[in-house]
Amino acid sequence: MIAGIDFSLLTVEIFTAALGLGLLIINLIVPGNQRSATGYLTVLGLLGILLVTLSYEGVEKTFMDGMYIIDPFATFFKRLFLVAAILVTISSLPFVKKLGYNEGDFFSLLVFATLGMMVLVSAGELITLYLGLELMTISFYILVSFKKKDAKSCEAGIKYIILSAMSSALLLYGLSLVYGLTKTTIIEQIASTLAAGTMQPLMALGIIFLLAGFGFKISLVPFHMWAPDVYEGAPTPITAFLAVASKAAALAAFVRIFLIGFPAYQEYWITLVIVLSVLTMVLGNLVAIPQTNIKRLLAYSSISQAGYLLLGIVAFSSMGIGAILFFSIIYVFTNVGAFMVVVALSTSTGSHKIEDYSGLYRRAPLLAVVMLFCLLSLAGLPPLAGFVGKLYLFIAVIEKGYIWLALLAVLMSMVSVYYYLLVVKVMFLKEPPQNSGIIKVPNGLQIAMVFSLILIIVLGIYPKPLSDLAMSVAHTFFPFSF
């Protein structure tokens, strides 16, 4: 053991890496047609790692001089990724079973993507951060194009690789500019270097490039254009993971760099963030209206949700960060819940068209009810969890005096109710098509759906425990309310 380095801090990451590698090895042993069973092993392994994160309660330490940070903020997000990964693994089981090739690699890549996210949120330094980002993104390249015989999946993969590479280039350029001006890659030191001086033009360029790079990952308008195409083409469980976990991870890293690294220039970049947030909310919600494909609809919906999340950064307060944390958790359950319904339906009908959801309530009441609650929660209707999440975000910006911004967000939420309810209308009021039978849903998926459903309702009625947790984490991370 190297003196002064406490490797036990990395237990979660080490276990995750071991799980990913272990899955690869197990795939060599298990015969080809039974490899999809490794999915259950993945779920178990991830659950175990989730238990391990419990021992990190309240731990706030750095590893190798601030290169890697284990704080409640990072741990909060790691748990979120693990929960999302578990739900996504469960919902990919039917997909992988039908796949017929490389079944085991799928889960292994999923675990590596999760590991990348973990590194991303814990990184206290720019190079490590970039490493995490790329680990996550490269795993996703493969996962997105996993249906290699499907033209759309391949198209999605190619688009994702090329655009992502470009955005990475932007990000790297930005990182190098920041490094060049501050002579350090450690985020905390960047902040102390910048605190003294005035804004330099090159620094502004660096910040803008970083914003564009992260904006791509979080799919902020106008850097969002890849999202609908990739979301549509990718296997549905991967779409869910991409929409939920990778977005949350990039957002967490974004929060760490900008709030911890560049607080000195907040008046500059907050203006930019406001503009991006407004564009994202407006465009995401408006373009969702004419969509006829449920995955594209959810893609635009998730773009608009990212716009709401930015409000928490605009607030630049611990309340805002708390609201982001709270909203992220709810965002995981509502989105993954909705995507699980899409998975269940598409494995049975093979369609993603909204019109094929007609009469879903008669054919599969559970699916329809889960979808209903997820959509209503996304729309932010009380007493569901999404309402509380939005409420905290809006309150956070109102406290800063951005009443117009909150009003715009509320207005856009109203627009979103329209397109969500269009889906609900099709599911509940339209007659099911002729000769359509009852839809069978695998047990594991049912359990995961009911679990999400219960959380959406319970967190809406009694949000206090989770919001207290989110607020206290936010407070240790960013103890300012100015």
Add this chain to the structure above:
Amino acid sequence: MLKMLSNAWLIPIPPAVAFVLIVLVTKRFKLLSALLAIFAITLSFIYSIGILLEVLSQGITMNNPVEYSVNWLSLGGETIRPLLIEAGVLIDPLTSVMLVVVTLVALLVEIYSLGYMKGDPGFSVFFGYLSFFVMSMLGLVLANNYFMMFIFWELVGLCSYLLIGFYFHKHSAAKASKKAFITNRWGDFGFMLGIFSLFLIFGTFNFNDLAEAIGRQHGAFLIIPALLVLAGPIAKSAQFPLHVWLPDAMEGPTPVSALIHAATMVAAGVYLIARGYILFTGLEAVSFAIAYIGGFTALFAAIIAVVQFDIKRIIAFSTVSQLGYMVMALGVGSLSAGIFHLTTHAFFKALLFLAAGSVIHAAHTQNIFEMGGLSKSMKITTWSFIVGALSLSGIFPLAGFWSKDEILLVTLEKGFTGLYIIGSLVAFLTAFYVFRLVFVVFFGKKKTRAYESPLSMTVPLMVLAFLSITSGFAGAPFVEKGFSSFIYFQEPHHVQVNFLIMIGSTVLALGGIALAWAVYVKKLIDPVLVTDRARSLYVVVYNKFYIDEIYHWLFYRIMMNIGKAFNWNDRHVVDGIFDGIAGLTRAAGAKLRLVHTGNLQNYALVIFASVVIIVIWMAVPVLGGIQ
């Protein structure tokens, strides 16, 4: 055992679970559904008894209640006024007594319904609704703040609506349920505005915090909030002028009338006044208004009850009248007397309704003049009804005697001589109308064939009859630590035994009974001749002073026209604007969608173009860029 009190929130849970299970699982199995509901309410009842014993043994008084709450929602901080809404329970003697009354009556009513609702196609649903009601009512009683109370207040209103319209295929039932709902909206709206204005003034919904804050600064500025809050009880407890819904509510099944529209929900209004008592007592004008609204309603409804034919309507007007008594007691300043009467009334009025249900069950009519001589074939029903009637009339030593006497006593003691006279007059009328019913229905010539109801119906009658006799002793003046030293406001107030008043009211009650006997048994006076001689007066009273007709006119002539105007505005102006906006939004969405060409090069172009635009923007100081 503090645990028991802190877990009091568990009390409404069994009925809630029963409701969910009945609706989702056991709906097809009728008996199972009913037994589930009864089992659930039994659990709640046992827990409530436990709470009452705890409160007694721990010496919890009105002045040191215990409160357990969690923060349900807390928002705001520096620039925004903090909003804290709790979910919690408040336990004091008042709560504990209400819990026992509600669960006990509900238990008996549910057992009774086993027999009464037998063969009804909606049997399971009925028990589901009853469970839902009990859950809501218990939540209302336990609430530690106005906000929670309001939620449950609306839920009991919803249950009332559903159960009045239980036979919704009957036109009159559907109409009655709508009437109850709409009438209650007026009160609920006022109540809501009231609690919001209290929140704006004091920044809290919590009863204890409010009481403390009001205790510190009390003044005329509270008159408006107090009157707004008062609107709730006036509608819910059917006080004049919002009493019109309660008689029509008798369209619901009789067990519902007994539980919701006699013993518990309508008493929620009285409970609400008692809960926020400090708000009203300090304002002389408001207290005065409460007292006179109560007194007037008591007299008004008693007069109407004298001339009705329908057995349930007579008892319904009697309920309105008795609620008037309770409200009057609270108005003159005696919390103890009001709640004491609420308790005894819950028992004897539930008894009267259930016995009436038993009669209707057997005779298949509700018109008292189509019945007669039922005492021979329905012994248990007859005797329990007579016990209820005696208790209602206030005959020594039944429960109603003690509680009514205390109200009259307090009224006189506080110097409301006018109200005392009204109250005494009501006592006379009450005895007359209820014994008119007794003599016509149970004695005289036999007009219908009727058989005694099954045991599931008669046992609850006997239990309630027992309670109607004995429950008054808890508050009798000779009892050392009686009701008035258990439930009181600020400090216990012991009324002096006043034999003159006791004797006076007894004489009046006996006089009423004697008059009824003379008219309907001995036929010394022919009621038909009397009504003929005072035809116009009779018609006015029979038609309930035309209040319904006045409301009908107001509603159709004024409200409907205002509504129509709003409707036109909505359809043409508002919808026009919003259809335009929606059309624009949709069109914008459709146009913006075209930006997504699916072409990779375009996407890349957009990304880089955006970066360039942002850079230019940040580089130009005029546009807010760096200096």
